[in-house]
Amino acid sequence: MNRPESVTVVGASAAGLGVVETLRREGYEGDLTLVGGEPHLPYDRPPLSKQLLSGAWDVGRLTLRQPEALQELDVDMRLGVPAVGLDTAKRAVLLGDGERVGYEALVVATGASARRLPGTEGVRGVHVLRNLEDAQELKAALARRPRLVIVGSGFVGAEAAAVARELGCEVTMVTDVAVPLGDALGAEIGGMLADVHREHGVRIEPGVMVEGVLADGARQVRGVQLADGRTIEADVVLVGIGAGANTGWLKGSSVPVGNGVECDATLYAGDGVWAAGDVASWVHPGTGRRTRIEHRTNAAEQGLAVGRNILAGPGEAKPFAPVPYVWSDQYDLKVQIYGSTRGADEVRIVEGGLGERRLVALYGQGGRVCGAAGINMVRVLRAHRRSVADAVPWEPEAALVGGER
Amino acid sequence: MKISLDVDKCCGAGQCVLAAPDVFDQRDEDGIVVLLDENPPAEQLGQVREAAAVCPAAVIEVQE
Numbered sequence: 001m002n003r004p005e006s007v008t009v010v011g012a013s014a015a016g017l018g019v020v021e022t023l024r025r026e027g028y029e030g031d032l033t034l035v036g037g038e039p040h041l042p043y044d045r046p047p048l049s050k051q052l053l054s055g056a057w058d059v060g061r062l063t064l065r066q067p068e069a070l071q072e073l074d075v076d077m078r079l080g081v082p083a084v085g086l087d088t089a090k091r092a093v094l095l096g097d098g099e100r101v102g103y104e105a106l107v108v109a110t111g112a113s114a115r116r117l118p119g120t121e122g123v124r125g126v127h128v129l130r131n132l133e134d135a136q137e138l139k140a141a142l143a144r145r146p147r148l149v150i151v152g153s154g155f156v157g158a159e160a161a162a163v164a165r166e167l168g169c170e171v172t173m174v175t176d177v178a179v180p181l182g183d184a185l186g187a188e189i190g191g192m193l194a195d196v197h198r199e200h201g202v203r204i205e206p207g208v209m210v211e212g213v214l215a216d217g218a219r220q221v222r223g224v225q226l227a228d229g230r231t232i233e234a235d236v237v238l239v240g241i242g243a244g245a246n247t248g249w250l251k252g253s254s255v256p257v258g259n260g261v262e263c264d265a266t267l268y269a270g271d272g273v274w275a276a277g278d279v280a281s282w283v284h285p286g287t288g289r290r291t292r293i294e295h296r297t298n299a300a301e302q303g304l305a306v307g308r309n310i311l312a313g314p315g316e317a318k319p320f321a322p323v324p325y326v327w328s329d330q331y332d333l334k335v336q337i338y339g340s341t342r343g344a345d346e347v348r349i350v351e352g353g354l355g356e357r358r359l360v361a362l363y364g365q366g367g368r369v370c371g372a373a374g375i376n377m378v379r380v381l382r383a384h385r386r387s388v389a390d391a392v393p394w395e396p397e398a399a400l401v402g403g404e405r
Numbered sequence: 406m407k408i409s410l411d412v413d414k415c416c417g418a419g420q421c422v423l424a425a426p427d428v429f430d431q432r433d434e435d436g437i438v439v440l441l442d443e444n445p446p447a448e449q450l451g452q453v454r455e456a457a458a459v460c461p462a463a464v465i466e467v468q469e
C-alpha cells in the first residue's frame with residue numbers, strides 16, 4: 001500500500017467533505033487541501049427546496065459540520081475560490097486567484113449546476129434552484145405571493161411547487177412529459193402525485209415544451225411561451241429542468257469527460273484522479289452500465305468509497321456497488337426510492353395502495369427487481385431493499401406480496 | 406462512545422439503520438431515527454461512525 005503524500009479535493013460539499021473526513025478517520029496523515037468555489041462552509045442542498053424555502057429553517061441549520069469539527073480535520077480549506085484549470089501532467093490545480101495547488105491524488109467533487117432555459121440570461125424573475133443564493137432569492141420572490149410558473153416536473157420543481165402553494169402563491173407547473181414524475185415513478189404513482197398537487201391547487205400543464213420566457217422592455221419576466229402557441233402569464237418563473245455535471249474546469253486535462261467524469265468501477269479516472277458525487281460517472285458493477293447519480297446519499301457514499309480507495313491505491317481499490325437511494329418531501333408525502341425505477345418494464349404495488357396514499361411498489365426490468373419505491377411507508381419499504389440489492393427474479397417476488405390497489 | 410442526535414433534521418432515509426442496526430432504528434409512522442443504545446460498546450464504533458458519515462442530513466454526532 002503506498003499512500004499519496006498529498007490529496008487535493010475540489011468541491012466542498014457533501015461528496016468532497018465525505019472524502020476528507022474518511023481520509024482522516026482512516027488515519028491518513030498527509031497534506032489535505034479542500035477547494036470550494038462557494039464562500040460558505042459546506043452546507044446541505046436538500047433543504048433548499050424544502051425547509052429553507054418554506055422558512056421552517058434558517059440558513060444555520062444547513063451547515064453540514066460545525067467549524068470546530070472542520071478545524072479538527074486539519075485541512076487546508078480554500079473556500080470562495082473556484083478551480084479554473086487542471087494540469088494532469090504536472091499534477092496541479094489552477095485556482096481562480098492565480099494560485100496553483102499540487103497533488104499526488106486529486107478528487108473531483110464539483111457537483112452539478114442547474115440547467116437554464118436558453119434566452120433567460122439577465123431576465124429578472126427567472127430563477128433556478130441549486131445553491132444557497134438561488135434558494136434565498138426564490139424565497140424572497142415567493143414572499144410577494146407571485147404567480148409562479150415552474151418549468152419541469154422533477155423532484156426539485158415538485159417540492160418547490162408544494163412549498164409555494166403553502167406560501168399562498170398561484171402555481172402552474174409546465175412539463176414536457178405526459179405525467180409529472182411519471183418518468184421516475186411510473187404513470188400510476190406519478191399520476192397519484194399529480195392528483196395531490198392538483199388538490200393543493202397546482203395547475204399542471206403536461207406534455208408541452210416551454211420554448212422560452214416572455215419579458216417586457218425592462219427585462220422583467222412576464223410569462224412563458226409554450227411550443228403549442230399558448231402563453232402563460234407569470235411574475236416569477238422557476239426553471240427546474242435538471243442539472244449538468246461541473247466539468248468545464250477539466251478541459252484540456254487528461255481527465256475523461258462525457259456525461260460527468262468517466263471513472264472505472266472504483267471511481268478512478270486515471271493519472272491520480274478520482275471523482276465522487278453528482279459529477280462522477282462510473283460503471284456500476286451490478287448493472288454493468290455507466291451511471292451518474294444526483295442523490296444526496298450517493299454523494300456521501302461515493303465520498304466514503306473514494307477516501308478508502310485512495311488509501312488502498314488504484315490496484316487494490318474496491319468497486320463501488322451501491323443500492324442508490326433518493327427521497328423527496330412534498331406536502332405531507334415522503335417519497336423514497338431504492339435502486340433504479342427509470343426504464344422499468346414492470347411496476348407492481350405490493351403494499352398499501354394508491355387510494356390510501358401509502359404504498360410500496362416494486363419495479364422490474366428484464367425479469368428482475370430493479371427498484372422499489374415507497375410513499376409514506378418508510379420501514380416497510382426498507383424491508384424490500386434487499387430484493388433490489390440482490391436483483392431477485394421478478395416472479396415470484398412481486399407476486400408473493402400481493403397488495404390491494 | 407457517546408452519540409447525540411439532532412432529530413429535527415432527520416429526513417428518515419434509514420441509512421443509519423443499514424450501517425449500524427444494533428444502535429439505530431426508525432419510527433414506524435415517519436421513519437424518524439430512534440436511538441436504541443446511547444452508549445454502545447466500543448466494538449460498534451466503526452459502524453456508528455459510518456452511520457454518521459452516510460447520514461444525508463448530518464443528524465448524528467459521535468464522541469469517543
Ligand SMILES: Cc1cc2nc3c(=O)[nH]c(=O)nc-3n(C[C@H](O)[C@H](O)[C@H](O)COP(=O)(O)OP(=O)(O)OC[C@H]3O[C@@H](n4cnc5c(N)ncnc54)[C@H](O)[C@@H]3O)c2cc1C
Binds near residue numbers: 049294295297
Ligand atoms: C434544491 C435541491 C434539492 C435536493 N433534494 C434532494 C433530496 O431530497 N434527496 C436527495 O437524495 N437529493 C437531493 N438533492 C441532490 C443532492 O443535493 C446532491 O446529490 C448533492 O448535493 C451532491 O453533492 P456533491 O457534493 O456531489 O455536489 P454539490 O452539492 O453540487 O457540490 C459541489 C460543490 O462544488 C463546487 N464547485 C463547482 N465547481 C467548482 C470549481 N470549479 N472549483 C471549486 N468548487 C467548485 C460547487 O460550488 C459546490 O459547492 C437536491 C438538490 C438540490 C439542488
